[in-house]
Amino acid sequence: MKETPLSNCERRFLLRAIEEKKRLDGRQTYDYRNIKISFGTDYGCCIVELGKTRVLGQVSCELVSPKLNRATEGILFFNLELSQMAAPAFEPGRQSDLLVKLNRLLERCLRNSKCIDTESLCVVAGEKVWQIRVDLHLLNHDGNIIDAASIAAIVALCHFRRPDVSVQGDEVTLYTLEERDPVPLSIHHMPICVSFAFFQQGTYLLVDPNEREERVMDGLLVIAMNKHREICTIQSSGGIMLLKDQVLRCSKIAGVKVAEITELIQKALANDQKVRKEGGKFGFAESIANQRITAFRMEKAPIDTSDVEEKAEEIISEAEPPSEVVSKPVLWTPGTAQIGEGIENSWGDLEDSEKEDEDEGGSDEAIILDSIKMDTGEVSNIGSQDAPIVLSDSEEEEMIILEPDKNPKKIRTQTISATQVKAPSKKPVKKRKKKRAAN
Amino acid sequence: MEGVMQTETKIRAESGIESGPRGPGCSLRNFACEQNLLSRPDGSASFLQGDTSVLAGVYGPAEVKVSKEIFNKATLEVTLRPKIGLPGVAEKSRERLIRNTCEAVVLGALHPRTSITVVLQVVSDAGSLLACCLNAACMALVDAGVPMRALFCGVTCALDSDGTLLLDPTAKQEKEARAVLTFALDSVERKLLMSTTKGLYSDAELQQCLAAAQAASQHVFRFYRESLQRRYSKS
Numbered sequence: 001m002k003e004t005p006l007s008n009c010e011r012r013f014l015l016r017a018i019e020e021k022k023r024l025d026g027r028q029t030y031d032y033r034n035i036k037i038s039f040g041t042d043y044g045c046c047i048v049e050l051g052k053t054r055v056l057g058q059v060s061c062e063l064v065s066p067k068l069n070r071a072t073e074g075i076l077f078f079n080l081e082l083s084q085m086a087a088p089a090f091e092p093g094r095q096s097d098l099l100v101k102l103n104r105l106l107e108r109c110l111r112n113s114k115c116i117d118t119e120s121l122c123v124v125a126g127e128k129v130w131q132i133r134v135d136l137h138l139l140n141h142d143g144n145i146i147d148a149a150s151i152a153a154i155v156a157l158c159h160f161r162r163p164d165v166s167v168q169g170d171e172v173t174l175y176t177l178e179e180r181d182p183v184p185l186s187i188h189h190m191p192i193c194v195s196f197a198f199f200q201q202g203t204y205l206l207v208d209p210n211e212r213e214e215r216v217m218d219g220l221l222v223i224a225m226n227k228h229r230e231i232c233t234i235q236s237s238g239g240i241m242l243l244k245d246q247v248l249r250c251s252k253i254a255g256v257k258v259a260e261i262t263e264l265i266q267k268a269l270a271n272d273q274k275v276r277k278e279g280g281k282f283g284f285a286e287s288i289a290n291q292r293i294t295a296f297r298m299e300k301a302p303i304d305t306s307d308v309e310e311k312a313e314e315i316i317s318e319a320e321p322p323s324e325v326v327s328k329p330v331l332w333t334p335g336t337a338q339i340g341e342g343i344e345n346s347w348g349d350l351e352d353s354e355k356e357d358e359d360e361g362g363s364d365e366a367i368i369l370d371s372i373k374m375d376t377g378e379v380s381n382i383g384s385q386d387a388p389i390v391l392s393d394s395e396e397e398e399m400i401i402l403e404p405d406k407n408p409k410k411i412r413t414q415t416i417s418a419t420q421v422k423a424p425s426k427k428p429v430k431k432r433k434k435k436r437a438a439n
Numbered sequence: 440m441e442g443v444m445q446t447e448t449k450i451r452a453e454s455g456i457e458s459g460p461r462g463p464g465c466s467l468r469n470f471a472c473e474q475n476l477l478s479r480p481d482g483s484a485s486f487l488q489g490d491t492s493v494l495a496g497v498y499g500p501a502e503v504k505v506s507k508e509i510f511n512k513a514t515l516e517v518t519l520r521p522k523i524g525l526p527g528v529a530e531k532s533r534e535r536l537i538r539n540t541c542e543a544v545v546l547g548a549l550h551p552r553t554s555i556t557v558v559l560q561v562v563s564d565a566g567s568l569l570a571c572c573l574n575a576a577c578m579a580l581v582d583a584g585v586p587m588r589a590l591f592c593g594v595t596c597a598l599d600s601d602g603t604l605l606l607d608p609t610a611k612q613e614k615e616a617r618a619v620l621t622f623a624l625d626s627v628e629r630k631l632l633m634s635t636t637k638g639l640y641s642d643a644e645l646q647q648c649l650a651a652a653q654a655a656s657q658h659v660f661r662f663y664r665e666s667l668q669r670r671y672s673k674s
Contacts, residue, residue, distance in 0.1 A: 296666035312646035
């Protein structure tokens, strides 16, 4: 589905509002939207909501062999996915420019800033290291994906616990969650991206642009910073020229915003940890706002299954008894076997057996071939002449097989079946009716 | 499958609310659902069954690609996204099962030459994932206001090694089970829309599971009803 284009009057309206220092959602120039962080039941799973933008983060780990040139370092892997759920314009399975740009920025922000101690992820140098994989799924796109994604990534990494391992000599033991408490990753600092949107060639600036504002902006400046006011990444896109003062001012704002967000993250993490320690309820079920009328819950519901057995028996007794035929393999010649009633192969020639039906007064169509030799000869024969192979009616044929007592066997020679193949086809339904009438 | 379809028609509709002795395994975990939580899709729902959670978004009826256009009905697409990694064969197979179920109830003929897209995102998997996906898809379709012949729900049953029946199993129970059966049932006649099974079981056990699933479906549909009643209530 295509994105609905923004009309000219909408664009003018938005720009005019920005010129008047007004934002459609009532925020001030430097205001962030509300950030909500909720955690799942597993370690390393979180949902970050930035206003209506929503990102799901999940960290997982795996033991792999390290890269050749980095024998003692663990591997970090980031993958942001723009699901179609987030916006109709995101097509599944397509690497759009936006996606590549976001993934690259995320890698620069989190991997290249060395916020995770990769050396602590080494188990056996040159042989086994941990690969930490961060999957981020955009669930709803309302602008400023990168900020939400970077928060989700760092929160998920902080929340994640990897299984403990011990090395004794050459032996590496991996402990399950029950055996030993999993260990958290060692995180040096928390880089967080802050986006600045520029309008009218850099005259106006907005923090945390929403989707509408992103559509009318001229340029974007993303600054990744940690709470120690160290810049981890800076990227300007959209082709606007910024003055030195503007960049400095932006970095100052970013410092303030990052401090606020870091505090929020730490509070959320501490809260979750406390709940887990106390054995309280945690997970997404707890984060659903109960007072909303769109949300509803039901407690554990017992279900009476005492009458299930009787019901099942009733149905089975009412149902037609299953066929008593047990397929016994028939050995024609050594090295071959045939299962079933000895009916001709139903894959290749269904319709012709029907023709045979008519020829013989519709009595029956169970056929046995004389010998395997003939059979093989026939197959090659058919293959060479013409083989309109019909596979569709196999169901119908199966049903006939299941009625064993109605099938007196008939012997047929290969010449008949060869002519049958060319015979005009008829609906197999007719055949069944006829057979019923005959019986 | 064919045998199921034949015998299935003979199952009578359930009536009344059950009471009496209850097995420990025969209960549904706590359910929770939130609708309309995403702003971009036309309809969305998050469905939780215990710790299993699925988020669903629905777009439609909307513009369709010419290559996918069907002249007399709506094109239904279902995408299921796993939490870790890229979608594989298991997801494709589930997508197909869900799509077939949705196609059976969605009145696509009312919106010819349009597309209805259901996007499902696994948020956490703690057993009975397919059933949860089906429930989330149904609630999202309801939220999007897509016309449907009936509602549907998914119920998973597990049979453990000594033949005990468990409803709505957790991941651990599913792993230990001898057979895991998932059914989709409609709300009007309580009939089978889809079934998928894994493992060994006898025909009697299949019928038992189906009967148990029907009993469980009543609870799920009651949950749907109460949830929608709350949503459209004035207070």
